[in-house]
Amino acid sequence: MNETAKKLLVTGATELGLHLTSAQLGNFYTYASELTKWSKKINLTAIKTDEEIALKHFVDSLTLAKVVKNKGRLLDIGSGGGFPAIPLKIVLHDLHVMSVDAVEKKVIFQRHVARLLHLHDFEAVHVRGEELAKSHAGQFDWIVSRAFSDIPTFAAMTLPLLKSDGRLIAMKGRGGRDEAEAAKGALDDLGARIAELLEFRLPVSGDSRYLVVMEKVAD
Numbered sequence: 001m002n003e004t005a006k007k008l009l010v011t012g013a014t015e016l017g018l019h020l021t022s023a024q025l026g027n028f029y030t031y032a033s034e035l036t037k038w039s040k041k042i043n044l045t046a047i048k049t050d051e052e053i054a055l056k057h058f059v060d061s062l063t064l065a066k067v068v069k070n071k072g073r074l075l076d077i078g079s080g081g082g083f084p085a086i087p088l089k090i091v092l093h094d095l096h097v098m099s100v101d102a103v104e105k106k107v108i109f110q111r112h113v114a115r116l117l118h119l120h121d122f123e124a125v126h127v128r129g130e131e132l133a134k135s136h137a138g139q140f141d142w143i144v145s146r147a148f149s150d151i152p153t154f155a156a157m158t159l160p161l162l163k164s165d166g167r168l169i170a171m172k173g174r175g176g177r178d179e180a181e182a183a184k185g186a187l188d189d190l191g192a193r194i195a196e197l198l199e200f201r202l203p204v205s206g207d208s209r210y211l212v213v214m215e216k217v218a219d
């Protein structure tokens with residue numbers, strides 16, 4: 001990562017209230033370097049410059065730390081090159097993370113990064129989200145997704161995997177509020193509701209972001 005990108009990462013994380021240690025920064029630099037290297041061979045991300053990786057991948061993923069606590073089990077559905085799962089795991093080291101994607105080469109990349117960074121309690125799994133209900137019903141405290149699907153599709157797929165007091169979190173851009181509003185009827189039918197809608201600006205760039213936090217409605 002170039003110096004400008006390193007500064008963006010530190011500034012962005014600080015704005016989120018996260019003070020990255022030198023070990024964590026080292027992990028981000030290694031991750032960025034592997035992402036850049038592997039992206040030349042496989043389709044991992046459209047985001048290519050160091051500055052964009054720092055802000056649009058790393059800092060954006062870290063915004064989840066506004067809601068997710070450093071304990072319990074988290075599932076990231078459709079994590080692609082490891083977002084938001086790996087940045088979050090770097091800063092929330094006690095969180096158990098399962099990161100799944102339907103494309104095997106992306107999962108292989110994530111495992112490679114996890115090995116290099118010595119991430120413990122991190123599992124990258126090649127599976128379609130639809131198939132997890134058989135093996136992982138009711139297991140997760142947090143289930144997150146970014147750039148994966150509309151809110152009702154995400155909720156229908158993942159509610160069976162959530163603990164009764166767990167939270168689903170959909171990461172959304174500019175249209176997040178409208179999307180959340182439009183999903184209310186479908187969520188009601190699924191036995192869920194929006195617990196919290198966090199609206200904020202991505203540090204440094206000022207781009208709009210929403211975290212749509214959902215919970216199960218008690219039976």
Ligand SMILES: C[S@@+](CC[C@H](N)C(=O)[O-])C[C@H]1O[C@@H](n2cnc3c(N)ncnc32)[C@H](O)[C@@H]1O
Pocket residue numbers: 077078079080081082083084100101102103106127128129130145146147148
């Ligand atoms: C647009 S990418 C987003 C990747 C990552 N979350 C990010 O924000 O950079 C969507 C990812 O979802 C994966 N995907 C799509 N449908 C899926 C499914 N049913 N189960 C698991 N992964 C799926 C795709 O392979 C792709 O890697």
